[in-house]
Amino acid sequence: MPAPEVHHLFHHPIADHSFSADRQTLAVARDNNVELYGKSGSNFSLQDELKGHDKTVTGVDIAPETGRIVTYRNAYVWEPSPTGWKPTLVLLRINRAATFVRWSPSERKFAVGSGARVIAICYFEEENDWWVSKHLKKPIRSTITTVAWHPNSVLLAAGSTDSHARVFSSFIKGVDARPEASVWGERLPFNTVCGEYLNNSAGWVHGCAFSPSGNALAFTAHDSSVTIVYPSGPDQDPKAVVSISTQLLPFLSLVWNGEDEIIAAGYDCEAYRLQGNERGWQIVGSMESKGRPGMGAAREESALNMFRQMDLKGKAKDDTQLKTVHQNTIATIRIYDEAGGAIRKFSTSGVDGRVAIWST
Amino acid sequence: MAAANWRTINIDLYDPDSSANFPIASLLPSSIPTTSASEVQSLAGQIKQLLRGGDTEGALRGALENVPYGGDSAAKEVHLATVVEILQSTKQSDMSPMLSRIYSSEGGTELLDVLMKYLYRGMSHSSQPSASTRAQSPQPTGFSQIHSRGGGEGGGQTMSVLLSWHEKLVEIAGAGCIVRVMTDRRTV
Numbered sequence: 001m002p003a004p005e006v007h008h009l010f011h012h013p014i015a016d017h018s019f020s021a022d023r024q025t026l027a028v029a030r031d032n033n034v035e036l037y038g039k040s041g042s043n044f045s046l047q048d049e050l051k052g053h054d055k056t057v058t059g060v061d062i063a064p065e066t067g068r069i070v071t072y073r074n075a076y077v078w079e080p081s082p083t084g085w086k087p088t089l090v091l092l093r094i095n096r097a098a099t100f101v102r103w104s105p106s107e108r109k110f111a112v113g114s115g116a117r118v119i120a121i122c123y124f125e126e127e128n129d130w131w132v133s134k135h136l137k138k139p140i141r142s143t144i145t146t147v148a149w150h151p152n153s154v155l156l157a158a159g160s161t162d163s164h165a166r167v168f169s170s171f172i173k174g175v176d177a178r179p180e181a182s183v184w185g186e187r188l189p190f191n192t193v194c195g196e197y198l199n200n201s202a203g204w205v206h207g208c209a210f211s212p213s214g215n216a217l218a219f220t221a222h223d224s225s226v227t228i229v230y231p232s233g234p235d236q237d238p239k240a241v242v243s244i245s246t247q248l249l250p251f252l253s254l255v256w257n258g259e260d261e262i263i264a265a266g267y268d269c270e271a272y273r274l275q276g277n278e279r280g281w282q283i284v285g286s287m288e289s290k291g292r293p294g295m296g297a298a299r300e301e302s303a304l305n306m307f308r309q310m311d312l313k314g315k316a317k318d319d320t321q322l323k324t325v326h327q328n329t330i331a332t333i334r335i336y337d338e339a340g341g342a343i344r345k346f347s348t349s350g351v352d353g354r355v356a357i358w359s360t
Numbered sequence: 361m362a363a364a365n366w367r368t369i370n371i372d373l374y375d376p377d378s379s380a381n382f383p384i385a386s387l388l389p390s391s392i393p394t395t396s397a398s399e400v401q402s403l404a405g406q407i408k409q410l411l412r413g414g415d416t417e418g419a420l421r422g423a424l425e426n427v428p429y430g431g432d433s434a435a436k437e438v439h440l441a442t443v444v445e446i447l448q449s450t451k452q453s454d455m456s457p458m459l460s461r462i463y464s465s466e467g468g469t470e471l472l473d474v475l476m477k478y479l480y481r482g483m484s485h486s487s488q489p490s491a492s493t494r495a496q497s498p499q500p501t502g503f504s505q506i507h508s509r510g511g512g513e514g515g516g517q518t519m520s521v522l523l524s525w526h527e528k529l530v531e532i533a534g535a536g537c538i539v540r541v542m543t544d545r546r547t548v
Contacts, residue, residue, distance in 0.1 A: 201546075202387045202388070203539070223536075223539060224535075247537070250536075
């Protein structure tokens with residue numbers, strides 16, 4: 001496994017990051033702006049800033065083909081134009097902060113999770129030349145922390161601080177083609193609740209994701225667990241719900257690598273690999289390759305230096321550096337390069353202002 | 361109306377969207393059987409039997425598998441006393457091997473989470489000076505399950521037992537175990 005590619009962009013937390021389809025542009029959410037980094041050689045350098053938000057930007061997502069969106073209270077869709085990036089305001093009609101945003105795979109809709117206990121499903125209305133939103137409300141009881149799209153662009157999974165992970169239908173007439181019947185249901189009018197899951201220790205949900213086929217849902221919660229749900233059909237109990245309690249701190253974000261592997265990362269500052277199937281899952285290990293060059297290679301210290309350190313800092317060795325690539329919590333993990341559901345590379349970003357690209 | 365002290369009105373009660381009106385019960389799994397104090401009492405009898413027979417691990421397992429989540433405070437009190445008794449009668453050198461055996465068994469992580477709950481519960485108990493008021497006591501775990509009890513002189517000894525269990529438990533079940541205790545609404 002080659003060493004990960006690490007880009008230390010700045011000393012600020014990165015709330016969210018997203019790569020463009022050609023992987024030449026990287027957008028990161030930093031404070032009130034979104035910064036666009038262009039790839040030059042092997043590094044990323046600042047190219048452009050998207051300004052206009054007056055509050056913290058909590059999410060950013062580049063649709064592979066079209067625009068992008070960023071959120072707080074009101075979302076913007078930014079579209080490339082000859083004179084730069086042009087923002088279009090989207091009225092979300094929410095009275096609390098937006099927390100999370102993702103384009104649907106069809107790129108005709110996006111979902112915005114918010115503190116107002118609604119998910120706004122936004123789509124472009126041709127007649128009015130305007131982005132409009134429709135709300136998923138029932139039965140959400142608290143802030144939405146995460147959303148994830150099913151490959152059919154109709155089903156949406158959402159995790160909430162009321163500790164439930166839910167699957168909704170976000171079918172919008174005229175925008176979506178009628179979805180094929182799946183394990184989640186056959187007829188799916190808007191706001192159908194296709195599933196509602198709570199695990200025993202009831203931690204609030206940090207991240208969720210559908211498997212590449214869309215037939216399984218994984219979510220990670222603040223009780224340091226990952227739960228994988230295999231539904232069996234509409235209005236039936238799922239055929240398997242596998243919950244793994246880990247020894248680690250909670251994961252914040254996860255991605256599927258094929259149908260039987262999940263990569264998750266969070267407060268432990270490193271990414272872990274989980275493997276399993278309907279009969280059970282377990283943590284296989286860290287994605288971090290121990291003993292990378294430059295790390296942990298203790299230099300030969302002189303006695304003088306040691307005593308000087310003892311005098312200055314009260315200890316002989318400086319141990320403020322973590323042994324992991326990320327020096328703080330990993331907030332987002334995304335697929336960077338994949339083929340047929342199998343991930344070749346994935347990217348992580350976190351509170352330490354680093355973006356790292358890993359090979360699986 | 362003019363006499364109403366509007367500064368002290370709890371406006372959250374009138375706002376259906378307020379987080380103060382959040383239904384906590386929705387965080388509990390749907391099926392928690394209610395347990396009465398007498399059932400817990402008879403269970404305690406059986407467990408003490410095991411303990412006297414020298415089967416500490418069996419006693420601990422039995423206690424952790426049958427937790428009176430649905431019981432009233434009296435039932436929970438009795439069960440806490442049972443668990444603490446088992447913990448106190450375990451030799452220091454037996455702790456780690458016993459915990460690793462439980463951890464690697466079926467459903468073991470769940471049992472150790474329960475044990476962690478009882479450790480914190482026990483600590484909040486025995487650290488409670490008999491005459492103090494509830495409001496002053498620090499609650500590092502965020503639990504609202506403190507009850508005052510005359511834990512005066514024996515408290516220090518119980519605490520040291522609980523702390524050494526805590527150390528051993530974190531070695532085996534990791535920080536995840538503590539995080540789960542903090543999020544879990546099924547209190548003991």
